[in-house]
Amino acid sequence: MKLALVVxxxxxxxxxxxxIPVLLALIERLARGHEVxxxxxxQEAVAGRWELAGATIHNIGERWTRLRAxxxxxxxxxxxxxxxxxxxxxxSCSLVAVTAAKLLRLPSLVHIAGxxxxxxxxxDYGGRRLWKGRLxxxxxxxxxxxxTAASAPIIDxxxxxxxxxxxxxxxxxxxxxxxxxxxxxxxxxxxLIHVASLNRVxxxxxxxxxxxxxAETGLEFQMxxxxxxxxxxxxxxxxxxxxxxxxxxxxxxxxxxxxxxMMEGADLLVMSSxxxxxxLALLEAAVxxxxxxxxxxxxxxxxxxAAALAVPVGNAPAxxxxxxxxxxxxxxxxxxxxxxxxxxxxxxxxxTALAFEAIYLRLLGDTSHVSDCTG
Numbered sequence: 001m002k003l004a005l006v007v008x009x010x011x012x013x014x015x016x017x018x019x020i021p022v023l024l025a026l027i028e029r030l031a032r033g034h035e036v037x038x039x040x041x042x043q044e045a046v047a048g049r050w051e052l053a054g055a056t057i058h059n060i061g062e063r064w065t066r067l068r069a070x071x072x073x074x075x076x077x078x079x080x081x082x083x084x085x086x087x088x089x090x091x092s093c094s095l096v097a098v099t100a101a102k103l104l105r106l107p108s109l110v111h112i113a114g115x116x117x118x119x120x121x122x123x124d125y126g127g128r129r130l131w132k133g134r135l136x137x138x139x140x141x142x143x144x145x146x147x148t149a150a151s152a153p154i155i156d157x158x159x160x161x162x163x164x165x166x167x168x169x170x171x172x173x174x175x176x177x178x179x180x181x182x183x184x185x186x187x188x189x190x191x192l193i194h195v196a197s198l199n200r201v202x203x204x205x206x207x208x209x210x211x212x213x214x215a216e217t218g219l220e221f222q223m224x225x226x227x228x229x230x231x232x233x234x235x236x237x238x239x240x241x242x243x244x245x246x247x248x249x250x251x252x253x254x255x256x257x258x259x260x261x262m263m264e265g266a267d268l269l270v271m272s273s274x275x276x277x278x279x280l281a282l283l284e285a286a287v288x289x290x291x292x293x294x295x296x297x298x299x300x301x302x303x304x305x306a307a308a309l310a311v312p313v314g315n316a317p318a319x320x321x322x323x324x325x326x327x328x329x330x331x332x333x334x335x336x337x338x339x340x341x342x343x344x345x346x347x348x349x350x351x352t353a354l355a356f357e358a359i360y361l362r363l364l365g366d367t368s369h370v371s372d373c374t375g
Contacts, residue, residue, distance in 0.1 A: 108145050190327050206319065
C-alpha cells in the first residue's frame with residue numbers, strides 16, 4: 001500500500017528533538033511493509049522534504065498551510081496513487097486528510113489524539129471552544145470512513161456526539177524503550193517524576209499544590225519535572241512560593257535517551273492533566289516498571305484502580321492522598337506497576353501498527369494478507 005499520513009509535527013529531521021516517539025514508532029513499522037508519506041503541517045516554518053523512519057516527510061510550513069498540504073497530497077498522488085489517507089490528530093490534520101481523500105476518491109481515517117473534542121474555556125484550550133471548531137469537527141469527522149482514538153474516554157466523547165469509533169492506543173516501542181521489571185523502593189526519600197510540557201492543559205499548579213500538602217506532612221521526597229517550559233518560569237515561581245525549592249527540580253526538555261535513566265530511578269509517576277487522550281508518559285513509565293498516580297483522564301480512567309490510581313481533575317488534596325497511599329503501601333505499588341506494565345506490553349507499538357493495518361485492509365476490501373509491519 002501507499003499511505004499518506006497527515007500530522008501536525010513530531011517528525012523532526014533529527015529523529016530525537018521535537019518528535020513524538022509513539023508516532024515515529026508507528027511510522028517506522030508501517031514503512032517496513034508499505035510506502036509511507038508523512039505530511040507534517042508545521043514541523044518547520046519553511047517547506048521541506050526529508051527521509052525519516054523509512055518514510056518520506058513532506059513539511060508544508062507556514063502560510064496557507066492546509067491548502068498547500070492538500071495540494072501536496074494531490075501532487076504526490078499524481079506521481080503514484082495513494083491507497084488511503086490517515087490523519088493523526090483531528091482539527092487541521094483531519095480537515096486536510098478528509099478533504100484530500102474526498103477530492104481523490106480515497107478512503108480516510110482520523111485518529112483523535114489530543115483536545116479536539118473538548119472545550120476548556122478557562123485556559124482557552126480545545127477544538128470545541130468556538131463554533132467554527134465545532135462545525136469543522138462535526139462535518140469532517142462525519143466525512144471520515146473510520147475514526148479511532150487512544151482511550152475509552154475519547155471513544156465515549158465521540159459516541160456522545162453520535163460518532164462511532166474504534167479504540168487504538170498509540171503504543172510504546174519496546175525495542176527503543178525496553179521493559180524493566182518493577183523494583184522495590186531502596187531509599188527513604190521517595191523519588192517522584194512528572195513528564196509533560198509545562199502548559200495549562202497539564203495543570204502543574206495542581207501538581208505543585210499536592211506536593212506542598214505532602215511537604216507539610218513531613219514526607220521525604222524529590223520530584224523531577226521533565227518537559228519544555230512554555231509558561232516562562234511561572235511554575236518555578238509557584239514552586240518557590242509554596243516552599244518547594246528543596247523538593248522540586250525542573251529539568252526542561254530531555255531526549256528519550258536522557259529521560260530513560262531518570263524514569264528508571266523513579267518510584268512513582270505523577271500526572272495532573274485537565275485532559276489527555278493518553279498520556280504517553282503513563283505508558284513509558286509502565287514499561288519501565290514505574291507505577292502512576294494521576295487525574296481521571298485518558299488511560300488513567302481505563303486503568304484505575306488496578307493499573308494506576310486516578311483522582312478527580314484539579315483536586316490537589318486528593319492527588320496528595322493518592323501519592324501517599326501508593327508510597328505507603330509497597331505491595332500495592334508493586335502490584336499496580338506490574339499490572340500497568342502487562343497492559344502496556346500487550347498494546348505496544350507492534351500492536352498499534354497491526355491494528356491500523358487491519359483497518360486499512362478492511363477499508364480497501366483486502367483481507368487476504370497482512371504485511372509483516374512489526375518486523
